[in-house]
Amino acid sequence: MTARTVSTETPQNKGTIMTPLRLIGVGAYLLGVFVLVPAFIALTGRWDFYYTLTSVALLSVGAAGVWLTFYIGRINIGQGAYALVGGYVSAILVMKAGVSFWATLPLAGIACAAVSVVIGLPILRLRGVYFAMVTLVLTEVARLTALALPVTNGAKGITSIPLPGELSILGLTIVPDFASLANPKLAFYLLAAVLMVLTYFVLWRIVNSRLGHLCRSLQQNEELAASIGVNTAMLRVLAYSISSFFGGIAGAMFVAISQSIYPSSFVVTDSVNFMLYCFLGGLGYVFGPMLGTFLLYFGWDLLSVAKQYQLLIYSGAMIALMLVLPNGVLSLLDRKETRK
Amino acid sequence: MTAPILQIKGVTKRYGGLTANSDISFDVAPQEILSVIGPNGAGKSTLFKQIAGFVTPTTGEVIYKGSRISGLPPHKVARLGVVRTFQETTIFRSMTVRENIIVAHHLRSRASLLGFFLGSAAARADEADFARSADDIIDFLGLQPIRNEMASNLPQGHLRALGMAIGLATNPEVILLDEPFAGMNHDETMRMVNLVRRLRDERGLTVLLVEHDMPAVMKISDRIVCINFGEKIAEGTPLEIQSNPRVIEAYLGSEDAAIGM
Numbered sequence: 001m002t003a004r005t006v007s008t009e010t011p012q013n014k015g016t017i018m019t020p021l022r023l024i025g026v027g028a029y030l031l032g033v034f035v036l037v038p039a040f041i042a043l044t045g046r047w048d049f050y051y052t053l054t055s056v057a058l059l060s061v062g063a064a065g066v067w068l069t070f071y072i073g074r075i076n077i078g079q080g081a082y083a084l085v086g087g088y089v090s091a092i093l094v095m096k097a098g099v100s101f102w103a104t105l106p107l108a109g110i111a112c113a114a115v116s117v118v119i120g121l122p123i124l125r126l127r128g129v130y131f132a133m134v135t136l137v138l139t140e141v142a143r144l145t146a147l148a149l150p151v152t153n154g155a156k157g158i159t160s161i162p163l164p165g166e167l168s169i170l171g172l173t174i175v176p177d178f179a180s181l182a183n184p185k186l187a188f189y190l191l192a193a194v195l196m197v198l199t200y201f202v203l204w205r206i207v208n209s210r211l212g213h214l215c216r217s218l219q220q221n222e223e224l225a226a227s228i229g230v231n232t233a234m235l236r237v238l239a240y241s242i243s244s245f246f247g248g249i250a251g252a253m254f255v256a257i258s259q260s261i262y263p264s265s266f267v268v269t270d271s272v273n274f275m276l277y278c279f280l281g282g283l284g285y286v287f288g289p290m291l292g293t294f295l296l297y298f299g300w301d302l303l304s305v306a307k308q309y310q311l312l313i314y315s316g317a318m319i320a321l322m323l324v325l326p327n328g329v330l331s332l333l334d335r336k337e338t339r340k
Numbered sequence: 341m342t343a344p345i346l347q348i349k350g351v352t353k354r355y356g357g358l359t360a361n362s363d364i365s366f367d368v369a370p371q372e373i374l375s376v377i378g379p380n381g382a383g384k385s386t387l388f389k390q391i392a393g394f395v396t397p398t399t400g401e402v403i404y405k406g407s408r409i410s411g412l413p414p415h416k417v418a419r420l421g422v423v424r425t426f427q428e429t430t431i432f433r434s435m436t437v438r439e440n441i442i443v444a445h446h447l448r449s450r451a452s453l454l455g456f457f458l459g460s461a462a463a464r465a466d467e468a469d470f471a472r473s474a475d476d477i478i479d480f481l482g483l484q485p486i487r488n489e490m491a492s493n494l495p496q497g498h499l500r501a502l503g504m505a506i507g508l509a510t511n512p513e514v515i516l517l518d519e520p521f522a523g524m525n526h527d528e529t530m531r532m533v534n535l536v537r538r539l540r541d542e543r544g545l546t547v548l549l550v551e552h553d554m555p556a557v558m559k560i561s562d563r564i565v566c567i568n569f570g571e572k573i574a575e576g577t578p579l580e581i582q583s584n585p586r587v588i589e590a591y592l593g594s595e596d597a598a599i600g601m
Contacts, residue, residue, distance in 0.1 A: 228447065
């Protein structure tokens, strides 16, 4: 509730101004992700953390997309479908057309965006639980399609996908051939972290630009948004396609890491998880899904010490969190502010 | 009468077997304040929705400045300059008053969404324009004390003014007000009557309103169109309407028969 004192700045600026505190926060975050984590792992020798953290980074890219659909007021439980589509697009392009992985990464995102426009045009007219139910089915549709199509090689999936090759521009090597690296895990982690940072930067810019304000207007009242001249149908599809783009990128990366993809690589549970990450982190905060992914993914792993009670404790904690903090973990920050 | 800015031509709306509007026609002159009255369920709201593009007429058409706007989606109708306001619940609840008004300036933006995303010069100029214009509107409607309040915390009277502010932000030529006096006491109504007059006098708007409050309607309107059971039964100045036997008949026996005579 700081708005009461400031009056001359536009709300657009409020989010984009780089206060010293914010700069320090962003700096600390980047330092942690790119320096401290690798240093910690090198010191402790816990190389398995790379796999976990890479997954967290990539899942949070997908969750960023889901969050954006929440931002236009739609509950999206279908991100798994786009992760699967993105994964297959990348795998097929690499294996059948011999395209470089680096080119397939954006292509997977673009393909998903294109698919989501076709799917989104009819289904985005639905609201609330109806939209949620249709998206819930999407993941299953994607899985069955992958099973049925010849190009996806059915249930056998696509395997032995080569590691990403060299990325060079004008003869200058930007990323070396992953197969030649002594430690491809670190390389994948850094790549995933870069993608995560880029994704959240884009998301933050969207939310704090006019596009985000229009998305909010859509979330709060679609009729009124239309009456002030917002092309609501177009904006909905635009937000949904950006969302799916993120899903596709995440899927393509997972495929590159596991070097394989099957129709069951992304299932309904994954779609539900993407949504839960957003809920847990906070739907009102751009960085909510990133924190949510981190907490949930690690929380699940940590709870493995509880053996057969793992799921019970996990779901109990989720329910408790939603009751106590319905606006997500990040809403704790706001609470402190209002108390002051 | 000068050339009409808005023409309603034989507008009919049927929902299955139910006829909400039947062959309604009237013209609206530029800078006129015209009220549409009628008992509950007479089809006033349906008529408004058809003018603003939220509902497409079954037959008939709405002509704005010589071209047809019926059948266009609401955002296109708004772009042409015909904008409706809603009853008080229709606002952006979790934005402040000022944010509500700024976001409603969407129609005036010259920069593209990509430009806004990248923070281009045109986008920044737009932002500055919107902020200035929003402050103008805030001053015009006397909303300064609540400019940074969350819209969801506002009392009814302010919400109505905010709805009007949102409508004004789109820079319309014709504004459709949906029951601007509903639920107001006498003083509030008089203030709103003055405000509506100022919309026309100071901002040059053409005002169309749907209203139940007969004393206010009689006071404010240049002309009145009365509909009942979906049909236009009378059209004229407040004086003509007050003495029209069909209007009196329509109102007699309805819950409150007073039509301000």
